[in-house]
Amino acid sequence: MKTKIAIIGGGPAGLAAAIAAKEAGVEEVLIIERDRVLGGILNQCIHNGFGLHTFKEELTGPEYAARFIEKAKELNVEALLNTIVIDISRDKVITAMSAEKGVFTIEAEAIVLAMGCRERPRGALNTPGYRPAGIYSAGTAQRYVNIEGKMPGHDVVILGSGDIGLIMARRMTLEGAKVHAVAELMPYSGGLKRNIVQCLDDFDIPLKLSTTVVDIAGKDRVESVTLAKVDAKNKPIPGTEEIIKCDTLLLSCGLLPENELSSQMGVDLSPITGGPRVDESLETDIDGVFACGNVLHVHDLVDYVSKEAxxxxxxxxxxxxGASKRDSEAAIGIETGNGVRYTVPVCIRKSRLRDLLTVRFRVGNVYKDPEICVYLGDKCIQRRKKQICAPGEMEQVILKKTDIEAMNSGETIRIAIENESK
Ligand SMILES: Cc1cc2nc3c(=O)[nH]c(=O)nc-3n(C[C@H](O)[C@H](O)[C@H](O)COP(=O)(O)OP(=O)(O)OC[C@H]3O[C@@H](n4cnc5c(N)ncnc54)[C@H](O)[C@@H]3O)c2cc1C
Known part of the structure; x- marks a missing residue:
């Protein structure tokens, strides 16, 4: 089988990439999706709050996905469902597998990686205790409640205040469970401010910052968890333990971009984001292999996923x-200054720039009243005041092609957080 553009993953990123490629005039665009339906993680996100930027409406996850699925159908984007990609070679031969076709290959001229991300498992968290029933990742619990109609438990503690944990605190409460607390290791939440207000404050669910689970009691089923405060080095502080009786512990401790395929293929990955290092065209270090959405870096809002894709x-x-091949032109690096953890893209080539380039990034701490500054060489060309920057929210700056063109050779771009209140 052959195609012009193969897109791995049919979530919001894969769908938007496929639509854009078709609208740009490419006849053969193929989405390969392991699930039985398109839409990705949005299918289990039945709460509203999606699409405020894209459609100026508050949609549920499935409603947001449906708009893109309909558009892809109208444009005759081909989709192979129930088909998992198990390997991609550097010369863009994709090995896939399905019950219907067995193992087969697809040769593509270009590939868009859009495999999304997965939740950090419990094993990676080092929580002590037995392995009783009643411990779920928040996303698994969400799937049980929203898709399979099953309740994971009735007395709940949540570890981790990422968006999925916050959303599940509200969801479990609405389904009749008692959510006793959301414990967060860091001194700040990893989720969006609006989710803290709408999912915890509105339901009187306490958010316990600088707190972790130090013990889980119960052999067959969770009977209680012990929380403790942590010090500046995230070590539990003796004497601060609090035992909470519960039958369920939900873990929402971060998301990991799903990059096993990219790594097997030899794509250069960022140790900070876990996603591919891409240039201004979202192209990885392998020619003709692009990446977008949560596989590239974990996004807060799906609207930004769709835009990037x-x-x-x-x-x-x-x-x-054939309009955009990389030549020997040296790339200009984008450096991370004070407070900035990473940027997407990591470099740009002047000749391939469009008039405006969006650079997305996250900060590593909570900064009050900071300025987001952009330097070209030593010259500061942008200084934007913000009320707050927090790790849970993605930030962006827009660069102008005309500014980049005026840069001297050897200069780099730097984005930094400055002048925050102490
Ligand atoms: C619980 C939760 C709540 C959220 N709430 C909001 C919200 O209120 N507002 C908002 O804007 N955003 C929200 N988001 C974020 C938003 O849903 C994500 O940013 C978005 O879904 C990411 O899109 P994606 O296409 O990159 O990844 P995904 O949606 O994860 O899609 C990736 C797709 O790739 C497929 N895939 C992976 N590997 C393979 C393979 N090897 N072969 C074939 N297929 C493969 C997967 O099956 C999946 O369908 C939420 C996310 C979660 C998890």
């Missing part, structure tokens, strides 16, 4: 039309 689809289309 549209760009990836357009660039993949330019690539297969």
């Amino acid at each position: 549209t760009e990836a689809g357009e660039h993949a289309a330019e690539f297969v039309k």
